[in-house]
Amino acid sequence: MKNIDLDSIIPENDVEKEIIYDLKNGINKEVITRCPPEPSGYWHIAHVKAWTIDFETAKKFGGKTYLRMDDTNPTKEDGEYAESYLEDLRWLGYTPDKLIYASEEYFEDIYKIAEQMILDGKAYVCFLSAEEVSKTRGTLTQPGIESPYRNRPIEENLRLFRDMRAGKFEDGKATLRAKIDMAHPNMNMRDPVMYRVMRATHYRLGDKWCIYPMYDFAHPLEDALEGVTYSLCSMEFHEHRPLYEWFIENGWKKPYPPKQREFSRLTIENVLIGKRYLKQFVNDGIVSGWDDPRFPTLVGVRRRGYTAKALKDFVKSVGWGNVLEVTVPYSALEYYVRSDLNNIATRAMVVLDPLKVVITNYEKDGEEIEIENNPNDPNAGSHKAKFGKVIYIEKEDFALNPPPKYNRLVEGGVVRLKGAYIIKCNKVIYDKNGEIDHLECEYLPDTKSGNDTSGIKCKGTIHFVSEDNFFKITVREFKNLIKREVTNPAKALAEGAKVEDILEPDSLIEKTAYAENFLKSAKVEDKFQFIRKGYYCMDKDSTPDNYVFNSTISLKDGFKK
């Protein structure tokens, strides 16, 4: 443990207060946390809260964080998922001090502890079926009934447990149960199952074991075995804490036992999380894969252009919490995404919906102009763009019948072209169908950006690309996958809503846009602000002939019509 001045630490929640107390009073010597994903799906944004709490809490106290794959159920787990966690973690910028596969590292030790507990008369082999166990557990208001196998002699239990391991029982025929109290008001304490017989091929161990420990038994002992001092988990495990402590007390029996402490689970309005549903969306082809940019998975939001910093700042802003689940509006997350991108995204001019403009009084071949890469970052430099006789502006930046306080271009009016000149619109040219074909404008020569001597004031500045300085790109605009009004999609589905009832119909719109040539230097995952429009991120689908950009998030729009 690094030297940390405990008095200089400002605790931000009750657990940090407790840690300071523990450290000062020798109840614990250091802070070791563990991050225990079960490799049974892809991580999503709400999981970042757990990562962040595990790693940041340890960091704050100069401690360590171990990554432990909690792979005790071979029927649900897969190496693909384990790999993806590792990559997500790297991306987030957290480096575990140890990487452990619980299955490989601890199964043998845990098995031995189980045998010792049998010897101590704390566990017994039970032949009740799952259904019978359920029936005899009692109810919330009534005590359970003790298993007929509960008081079998110790030696026989040991022999039977060894038989379980040796594969002498069929799946589901025998369990090892903790001998606690069938009348306990906490249901978790009514002789919980410690081991079950389960013949399934483990993704790391193959068929080495045919019995697997339950989470409630394995987790506390894994924590203890590797020296974890604070085992931080979400609030639904609060009820399991007495059991966690019971297994530590009866299975571990050594100093500095780990402490389980809980935080609130995070959910975000309008976002569908829940492995089951996400899996279904992938399998049904509703999204292109786990990394679809509309998906709340980490690989998805990463591809969308969200940053690790934004995610971490967001979850930190929500706090530790003390209820089961805290729900925050999506805008709370968006704030941090915009905030980070505003600082790091390179500005570029891209016209998403082009309208041709001819500068009738411009006779030169064109000229260079300069665009700041990031006005909020003096070190970001600038890049060159061009102004010329034919340019394209955004259709919505010209209005025949402008709403009040419209600052952009109107017939007979002026606007500033970002980084170039002020232009005046003289004439609207229509095509055969009566649609606007293009605009005829004049530029005001003494208004060039940086050298404006005209004294002309114009309220609006719009972006543009010139004809000899643009290339076509593909832009993917996203809407939220789930309809706006469905704030709790998982609940809606659980209550019987159909997927199509909650799905936003046009959540992906692909279009062609005109981008300044500067964007040709972009690389996959590079983040840009398309000036006045929003933040975009280059997608991995890009090819040299077709650059693809994902819309990360729009800029805030303060214009009120």
Place this chain on the structure above:
RNA sequence: UGGGGUGUCGCCAAGUGGUAAGGCACAAGAUUUUGAUUCUUGCAUUCGUAGGUUCAAAUCCUGCCACCCCAGCCA
């Protein structure tokens, strides 16, 4: 109706006997060659509720109300 938890602004959230921080959202204004950013201002006479103790209560006591979690050989 057993046990465990929680109730402070629309949403998060500090506060633990001395007179309600902060963030998001929202609103108004200023600056701006991005209607962005930035800045400034506003936004709970009141802390689920009813009583009580006290000079003083969101904080202590009592009753009540509401919501959430637990009966997997899931984690």
